[in-house]
Amino acid sequence: MPEATSDIATVKSAERTVRILEALASSHDKLSVSELQERLGYPRSSLHALIRTLRELKWVEADDSGSSFGVGPHALLSGTAYLDRDPALPYAHEVMEDLREETGHTVHFARRDDGYVLYLASREARESVRVIPRVGRRLPTHLTALGQALLADLTTEEVDAVLPEHLEAFTPNTVTDRSELHAELARVRDRGWALEREQGTVGVACLSAPVHYRIPASDALSCSMPVEAATEEEVERIARAVVSHATALANTLRRQGIR
Numbered sequence: 001m002p003e004a005t006s007d008i009a010t011v012k013s014a015e016r017t018v019r020i021l022e023a024l025a026s027s028h029d030k031l032s033v034s035e036l037q038e039r040l041g042y043p044r045s046s047l048h049a050l051i052r053t054l055r056e057l058k059w060v061e062a063d064d065s066g067s068s069f070g071v072g073p074h075a076l077l078s079g080t081a082y083l084d085r086d087p088a089l090p091y092a093h094e095v096m097e098d099l100r101e102e103t104g105h106t107v108h109f110a111r112r113d114d115g116y117v118l119y120l121a122s123r124e125a126r127e128s129v130r131v132i133p134r135v136g137r138r139l140p141t142h143l144t145a146l147g148q149a150l151l152a153d154l155t156t157e158e159v160d161a162v163l164p165e166h167l168e169a170f171t172p173n174t175v176t177d178r179s180e181l182h183a184e185l186a187r188v189r190d191r192g193w194a195l196e197r198e199q200g201t202v203g204v205a206c207l208s209a210p211v212h213y214r215i216p217a218s219d220a221l222s223c224s225m226p227v228e229a230a231t232e233e234e235v236e237r238i239a240r241a242v243v244s245h246a247t248a249l250a251n252t253l254r255r256q257g258i259r
Contacts, residue, residue, distance in 0.1 A: 030068035145208035205230035
């Protein structure tokens with residue numbers, strides 16, 4: 001059945017193309033064909049052919065030597081189109097401005113993508129001296145306050161289904177024990193917000209609350225701050241603000257019929 005065989009090959013090539021782009025997008029540095037092969041396990045001949053096509057279409061670009069590759073300018077078009085077409089984002093932007101003004105801290109808005117959170121918008125603290133670009137980044141749910149706030153909206157069984165078998169550690173404070181994470185998620189459910197201290201980034205604490213306009217919640221708001229600023233009093237103040245603004249945003253989105 002040559003037609004069926006051709007269809008299978010086309011699907012396989014499409015999947016490999018997407019995995020190549022995901023690998024390049026998740027890497028801070030450009031990757032060689034050998035490094036891509038090590039990460040993805042694809043034959044070198046297949047990688048060479050797909051990268052050549054992606055370069056011609058400007059979805060991938062090479063360094064000056066032509067031996068290492070990263071995402072190209074046309075990859076930005078899809079990401080920008082996703083943000084431009086998201087109906088919740090304009091309302092989230094308004095709330096984020098208000099939340100930053102009230103708290104003085106950096107504010108993020110993110111969406112759960114299986115076992116990850118995808119950052120859709122950020123507002124840096126006005127006095128921030130270290131700007132870390134977040135929009136478009138995809139981080140594991142278990143080590144971010146945003147992710148923990150969204151995981152807490154799932155059952156224990158659902159959490160286990162979306163998490164990888166191995167919980168990666170970004171810092172010495174990252175929770176990598178599954179039972180410990182479940183215990184933390186139970187606390188998040190009880191109080192309605194999540195707090196992590198230096199689990200994702202050394203020197204940074206983050207507090208987050210889910211935006212309940214979908215069931216289970218898909219989106220969350222957060223405030224991040226220097227860990228030394230996260231005193232008990234400050235955490236209480238920020239928790240009230242984040243929960244209040246997340247609730248207001250959810251109410252607005254529901255009134256607008258956004259689901």
